[in-house]
Amino acid sequence: MNVVSRGVKNAFRSPMRSGAIILMLAISIGLILSMLVARSSVNTKIDQVKSAAGTNITISPAGVFGFDGGGNNLTSTQVTQISKTAHIATTSATLSDQMAATDTNLTPSLTLGNFGARQARLDNSSSNSSGSTSTSSSSSANSEFASRPVPTPHTTVTGTTNPNSISTNGGSLSITSGKTIDGNSNSYVALVGKDLATKNNLVVGKTFTAYGGTVTVSGIYTTGNTFQDSGIIMPLATIQTLSGQSGEVSSVIATVDSSDNVNATVTSLKSTLGSKADIVSQTQQATDSVSSLQSISGLALTSVIGAAIAGSVIILLAMIMIVRERRREIGVIKAIGGTNKKVMAQFVAEALTITVVGSIVGLTLGILVSGPMTSSLVSNSQNSSSTQSSTRAAAGPGGALFRGGINRIGSNITQVTSSVTPGVFASAVAITLLIAIIGSAIPAWFIARISPAEVLRAE
Amino acid sequence: MLEVKNLSKTFNSPGGNVTALKDVNISIKTGEFASIIGNSGSGKSTLLSMLGALDTPTSGTIMVDDKDISKLSSKKQTVYRAKKIGFVFQQYNLIPNLSALENVMLALEFGGVSARKRKGKAEQLLNEVGIKPDEMLRKPYKLSGGQQQRVSIARALANHPSIILADEPTGNLDSETGKKIFDLLHSLSRSENTTILAVTHDMDIAGKTDRTFKLKDGKIIT
Ligand SMILES: Nc1ncnc2c1ncn2[C@@H]1O[C@H](COP(=O)(O)OP(=O)(O)OP(=O)(O)O)[C@@H](O)[C@H]1O
């Protein structure tokens, strides 16, 4: 029998009470672990989303929201202003348009689905006032046009100074045959999407007509996105001339030299362009799309702190109760020659035993519930944010170019994988240890103050 | 040799100062069996707690084997209690969660006896005070008052103390059992040459000790 074994033995002196204390402690420790897991999983996701966001800023005409048109395209003056703004390294300007059957000899490769059909009707009803592209984004479009005739699909044509900006993954556009085009030229050349090329038997070197002009196929590209692969990419100037929208641009993507300067650049663009343009940065969008995750992360941290405090208070009160109850016993041990240190060590061993048993139960509990807990936290709070992100996704041509990327993030955002990493487990154990220390330090102080002379006092 | 000189103790309590001992002078030879009598509140327990270094006196000296124990640091007080003093209490004060054997082993541990030797020594001590082997493994609440007091005497003797301080050791026992306990203490003081100082209300018992001190209002009056 030594100090430690006496302490361990004392921990089970009244099994009912110890059981109750251990249960309460286990619940707090389980909560600590599962909340730590939720927090770290969510934070990992936030970092992923944020690092996936590049340094691009998209400038689109103001007032183009959804597919209601209303915005005037950006002018060449504005494009120049943008490219002259500090910290902007490169810009690529884009003008998107849709060719109806009368504009081209090509057969659209995209058959309109239910959703696409609604979009097309919507476009018709707004009389093609703007060069909107319809995309595969999820939209809050309503169906009040259901009575209109089924429209024919269009072929989307994009004029751009930088063909790579069409790439859905943020990298270079992948050309499957032929070569890319110079976006700054004004020659009648085009990159044709894989699906459209297949549909119309187009290969490199062949020609097709667009807006009355004859255009030569320079290359075939693929993005992996059915919608994009059914389109045509041409130099910006060519489209401006052909479609009669000289100098007009439907969106500009500006790349900022460093991610630190993105926010400052957005601010300065807003002051130069004023209310004429909507300016959205990828960083901004990523931040918006993870805001709900961030609140989960904050909530989880609050819960960890709360549960840690609760755990400490439980063990602290239990130990104070035990010390008070055994006041006389402590006095006797001191009277027969037990040192303060030994008595304290015995009680610390007792507190540790309770904490260890509590944490074994609690950590097991935590591992079991952390998965379901994390996903229920994420999916509950995600309902609100997905509505929010889908309205944003419909924000006209401006967002169209990197909308694909952000949408992928959006749909992935509920897929937070919760895993109990060694780091998280270690922090849970560390917090538990802290609880045990707090739980025994204050009682130890009480122990030191018990005078052995008290044992001679009648009870 | 135990020599107390001009010992005083004043308690500072919220209701005012209480002087429990006033200028006490006593001297007891090694191996002597002395008793203390006096009314309730006369300072008997206070005197024992000073002699056993459970508390420090306000003034005066307590010489035990030519060493003043009244001014020891609290660490040295603990060592002194472990090795030089054996306590026997009216309420026995055994550790409830430990068996009779473990209670005695605990005192041996504090006295610095190596872990291997504790069990054998404790069994021997319990045997000496008349505890049977099956009783040794029982927790205190499964022993009678007289048996518990025997265990506590074995615990007090564990480290061969110079002095055994007993505060009304027979106070909770019937007169016959009390007499047996007293005889046990008496014979041990003879065989081990241990000084015993026992507080008692029983004049029969007091009459059988080598010397009797009478306390009144914190003063020795004989
Ligand atoms: N810690 C203390 N604080 C304040 N006063 C105390 C303290 N301990 C003892 N006293 C007082 O000192 C006086 C002597 O007390 P003590 O316990 O020594 O008496 P006693 O002779 O042992 O009495 P009894 O026979 O009833 O046990 C009493 O008046 C008591 O109230």
Ligand SMILES: [Mg+2]
């Ligand atoms: Mg008393």
